[in-house]
Amino acid sequence: MSSLFGALSIAVRALYAQEGAIDATSNNISNVDTPGYSRETPILTEAPPLDLGQISMGNGVDFGGVQSIRDNVLDLRIDQETQQQSQLTSYAGYMNQVQSLFSETQGSGLSDAINSFFNSFQQLDGNPTDTPTRQAVISAGQDLASAFQQTGEQLTAIQQGADQEVVQTVQQINADTSQLADLNQQVSSLGANSEQADMLQDSQYQVLNNLSQLVDVAVTHASNGSLTVTTTNGTALVAGGQSFALSTDTNASTGFQDIFSQGSDVTSSFNGGQLAGLLEARDQSIPTVSTSLDNLAAGIINAVNSQSLKGYDLNGAKGANFFEPVVQPSPGSNAGAAENMAVAITDPSQVAASSNGTQGDNANALALANIQNAAVVNGKTATDFYADLVSTVGNDVSTATDEQESVGLVLTQLQNQQSDTSGVSLDEEAANLIQYQRAYEAAAEVVSAVNSLTSDVIQTI
Amino acid sequence: MGIRINPNPMADLLSGLALDQQQANQAIQELSTGKKVNQPSDDPAAEAGLIVNNAQTSKANAYLSNISTLQDSLQEADSTLNSVVTSLTQAISLGTEGATGTLNQTDRNALVQQVNGIQQQILQYANQSFEGNYLFAGTAVNTTPFVTDSSSSSGVSYKGNSGVNSVQIGDGQTVPANLPGNQLFTASGSDVFQALSDLSSAVSSGSNVPAAGTEVQNAFNYINAQRSFYGTTLDRLTTASSFLNQETTQLAQQQNNLVGVDMATAASQLTQAETALDAAMAAGGKISQTSLLNYLT
Numbered sequence: 001m002s003s004l005f006g007a008l009s010i011a012v013r014a015l016y017a018q019e020g021a022i023d024a025t026s027n028n029i030s031n032v033d034t035p036g037y038s039r040e041t042p043i044l045t046e047a048p049p050l051d052l053g054q055i056s057m058g059n060g061v062d063f064g065g066v067q068s069i070r071d072n073v074l075d076l077r078i079d080q081e082t083q084q085q086s087q088l089t090s091y092a093g094y095m096n097q098v099q100s101l102f103s104e105t106q107g108s109g110l111s112d113a114i115n116s117f118f119n120s121f122q123q124l125d126g127n128p129t130d131t132p133t134r135q136a137v138i139s140a141g142q143d144l145a146s147a148f149q150q151t152g153e154q155l156t157a158i159q160q161g162a163d164q165e166v167v168q169t170v171q172q173i174n175a176d177t178s179q180l181a182d183l184n185q186q187v188s189s190l191g192a193n194s195e196q197a198d199m200l201q202d203s204q205y206q207v208l209n210n211l212s213q214l215v216d217v218a219v220t221h222a223s224n225g226s227l228t229v230t231t232t233n234g235t236a237l238v239a240g241g242q243s244f245a246l247s248t249d250t251n252a253s254t255g256f257q258d259i260f261s262q263g264s265d266v267t268s269s270f271n272g273g274q275l276a277g278l279l280e281a282r283d284q285s286i287p288t289v290s291t292s293l294d295n296l297a298a299g300i301i302n303a304v305n306s307q308s309l310k311g312y313d314l315n316g317a318k319g320a321n322f323f324e325p326v327v328q329p330s331p332g333s334n335a336g337a338a339e340n341m342a343v344a345i346t347d348p349s350q351v352a353a354s355s356n357g358t359q360g361d362n363a364n365a366l367a368l369a370n371i372q373n374a375a376v377v378n379g380k381t382a383t384d385f386y387a388d389l390v391s392t393v394g395n396d397v398s399t400a401t402d403e404q405e406s407v408g409l410v411l412t413q414l415q416n417q418q419s420d421t422s423g424v425s426l427d428e429e430a431a432n433l434i435q436y437q438r439a440y441e442a443a444a445e446v447v448s449a450v451n452s453l454t455s456d457v458i459q460t461i
Numbered sequence: 462m463g464i465r466i467n468p469n470p471m472a473d474l475l476s477g478l479a480l481d482q483q484q485a486n487q488a489i490q491e492l493s494t495g496k497k498v499n500q501p502s503d504d505p506a507a508e509a510g511l512i513v514n515n516a517q518t519s520k521a522n523a524y525l526s527n528i529s530t531l532q533d534s535l536q537e538a539d540s541t542l543n544s545v546v547t548s549l550t551q552a553i554s555l556g557t558e559g560a561t562g563t564l565n566q567t568d569r570n571a572l573v574q575q576v577n578g579i580q581q582q583i584l585q586y587a588n589q590s591f592e593g594n595y596l597f598a599g600t601a602v603n604t605t606p607f608v609t610d611s612s613s614s615s616g617v618s619y620k621g622n623s624g625v626n627s628v629q630i631g632d633g634q635t636v637p638a639n640l641p642g643n644q645l646f647t648a649s650g651s652d653v654f655q656a657l658s659d660l661s662s663a664v665s666s667g668s669n670v671p672a673a674g675t676e677v678q679n680a681f682n683y684i685n686a687q688r689s690f691y692g693t694t695l696d697r698l699t700t701a702s703s704f705l706n707q708e709t710t711q712l713a714q715q716q717n718n719l720v721g722v723d724m725a726t727a728a729s730q731l732t733q734a735e736t737a738l739d740a741a742m743a744a745g746g747k748i749s750q751t752s753l754l755n756y757l758t
Contacts, residue, residue: 115519394501425468430753
């Protein structure tokens with residue numbers, strides 16, 4: 001049987017429900033600029049009706065808490081694109097530094113030094129006994145050696161920069177994973193639909209997005225709301241309330257930091273995020289450039305030395321090595337050839353211009369000059385090999401930059417889409433506010449009406 | 462509810478602004494450097510082409526400089542030989558004079574004096590140097606090539622060598638840079654000093670003068686023939702030099718095509734990028750700062 005008090009209790013529940021809805025609206029408005037915040041909607045459901053024998057009576061509204069509006073699949077896509085973008089950004093950053101060493105149009109780079117060096121031999125073959133001309137050959141050789149040295153040293157410096165950033169990135173990853181583990185713990189101790197759990201979930205996703213900038217992650221959602229995170233290659237990062245810190249340790253042979261997870265070396269297992277970009281630059285691309293540079297230096301050194309040994313100096317003595325010979329750290333490796341390049345002779349008369357010991361003979365100088373046109377490294381002339389090296393570096397940067405741009409566009413698109421779904425619109429909140437306010441006022445009217453009716457009833461007594 | 466539209470377009474706007482700004486910066490860099498390739502990644506193939514182009518330009522300039530040095534030294538040698546030839550012409554007419562039977566010993570001695578003077582003169586010419594290097598010493602450019610030597614029948618002996626240096630004037634193209642003195646002045650059968658020395662003794666004794674005169678004539682013909690080396694080589698150098706000059710012009714043109722900027726294109730790109738940037742900024746200013754809340758009282 002229905003009663004006035006039944007109506008009163010329905011109206012009071014309506015007041016509660018509208019208060020809850022206004023709360024949610026207020027919270028949305030407050031967080032309109034909060035990064036990672038997903039708008040919340042109140043869950044209003046019709047209360048189970050009262051069965052009164054033959055008839056059912058409506059029993060008002062139930063406030064079932066609030067629900068964050070987020071699209072988990074979209075979040076995942078955003079994280080994936082973020083990983084790729086951060087990887088490309090950090091990679092392109094370092095390779096940009098590398099290419100600046102070879103910017104021939106800006107006047108940096110080795111081609112001037114290479115050309116001047118061989119030109120100095122051309123000058124020498126026109127005037128093989130002239131001391132200033134011989135001195136010019138030695139100077140040009142020293143310039144070439146120091147150009148190679150500097151380029152080699154700068155490559156190493158760029159590599160070291162990447163190495164330091166690897167360490168910082170690992171520290172950031174550890175900070176994020178331990179924060180996520182904390183959040184997991186808190187979320188799992190709360191009920192599924194509590195408002196607090198929703199808020200924590202926003203934080204979880206925010207941390208996850210930060211983590212995606214640093215490293216590639218694969219995420220598994222547990223039913224209690226906690227997130228299990230590994231790298232895409234399966235290195236554990238977070239499981240429930242526990243995080244697994246990565247550590248770094250110096251690799252004795254390279255001098256760079258290797259990355260370990262629970263004792264095993266995972267340095268080469270990363271596929272995305274800033275960390276992968278840094279490692280790709282540090283361990284693959286820069287070493288490839290260094291190796292080419294060393295091979296080029298060694299090619300020039302060996303060719304010039306062997307031709308010098310065939311000749312004779314101004315005093316008729318057998319020619320000596322022009323450059324300090326290449327010391328191979330292991331068979332077939334020219335590592336360090338560029339950084340250690342140096343001219344071995346100091347006395348201009350020692351330049352081996354003559355092919356037969358006669359002072360004025362120039363045939364060996366001519367042969368030395370013609371090394372410029374000879375295949376000295378990988379079957380190519382020094383110039384062609386160097387041109388290949390520079391265009392490879394350029395292509396590398398240009399590909400990474402293009403990809404970075406296109407991933408950036410995709411990411412913006414996805415973020416817009418996410419904002420379409422989860423962003424707070426003040427217009428919408430204002431409309432909702434009016435709606436909830438009116439509903440609240442109406443419910444209050446009902447209370448007032450019941451009050452007046454009950455007072456009527458009381459006065460009749 | 463209708464379709465939800467992204468309520469915060471600011472992020473989208475910012476990335477648009479960044480792209481426009483980047484395009485504007487690129488155009489500004491191109492305009493300010495005059496180059497459309499400012500780093501290898503702008504156009505890796507052009508950068509590689511530039512390196513090869515630089516090497517070719519540098520080689521061409523080295524060849525041109527070789528040619529210029531060589532031209533100077535060959536011209537010097539040629540004009541020296543011209544003087545030698547002039548002196549030999551005088552010797553020939555002295556020989557003709559000495560062959561006339563009406564001369565007395567005093568006359569003949571005077572002629573001998575003159576012939577010996579010519580030999581000394583030619584000895585000086587044969588020791589001519591250019592920029593500190595003897596022109597006719599073979600490759601032994603620091604050794605005085607011809608010295609007076611009483612033990613030699615001609616009174617002169619050759620201390621140089623018979624080496625010939627080659628100078629590069631193009632890829633795989635060399636020219637000989639000198640004629641050794643022994644080939645020019647003391648070739649067997651055409652030894653200039655021997656001929657003059659024979660003429661001197663013939664005139665002095667009054668016998669065999671015509672034969673000695675013929676010997677000088679032969680030496681004269683021989684040197685004149687050898688001189689063609691200089692003419693031919695100088696011609697080759699002139700040809701090579703004009704070819705190389707043409708090549709460097711082409712290389713400069715090619716370099717400009719590779720990395721040079723088309724000012725008109727870059728300027729219009731800059732205008733476009735700036736227009737886009739202005740438009741995006743104006744759009745940003747128009748993003749509504751008001752919401753429905755402003756209209757609720």
